[in-house]
Amino acid sequence: MARAQGRQKRAGEHVPFRSESNPGGPEPIDSGTPSRIFSENQSLGRFIEKMNLLPDEYRRVILLAKVDGLTTGEIAERLGKSNEAAALLLHRAIKRFRTIYKDGAQ
Numbered sequence: 001m002a003r004a005q006g007r008q009k010r011a012g013e014h015v016p017f018r019s020e021s022n023p024g025g026p027e028p029i030d031s032g033t034p035s036r037i038f039s040e041n042q043s044l045g046r047f048i049e050k051m052n053l054l055p056d057e058y059r060r061v062i063l064l065a066k067v068d069g070l071t072t073g074e075i076a077e078r079l080g081k082s083n084e085a086a087a088l089l090l091h092r093a094i095k096r097f098r099t100i101y102k103d104g105a106q
Contacts, residue, residue: 050101058093065090 018025051059064070064078076086 061093
């Protein structure tokens with residue numbers, strides 16, 4: 001007991017990771033816990049399922065904009081449409097997708 005009282009704590013670097021109690025902490029390098037991976041897979045599966053409910057043209061324009069990162073002008077060029085038509089198509093596609101994703105409707 002006397003030995004324990006005379007010890008000094010080592011000054012170690014403590015890095016608290018992000019959690020509910022520490023929302024400002026850094027994200028761990030590998031945050032792939034089984035529950036997190038399962039949740040991400042479920043979300044991705046639901047996303048793909050809902051994307052497949054869209055008409056082909058809507059699905060394509062969303063993928064060009066959001067996955068490929070193309071501008072409205074580049075989308076218009078790819079689809080052979082005017083900029084205005086491509087922008088309107090993207091707007092309608094996103095609006096329809098939101099409705100499908102939120103409501104689960106077709």
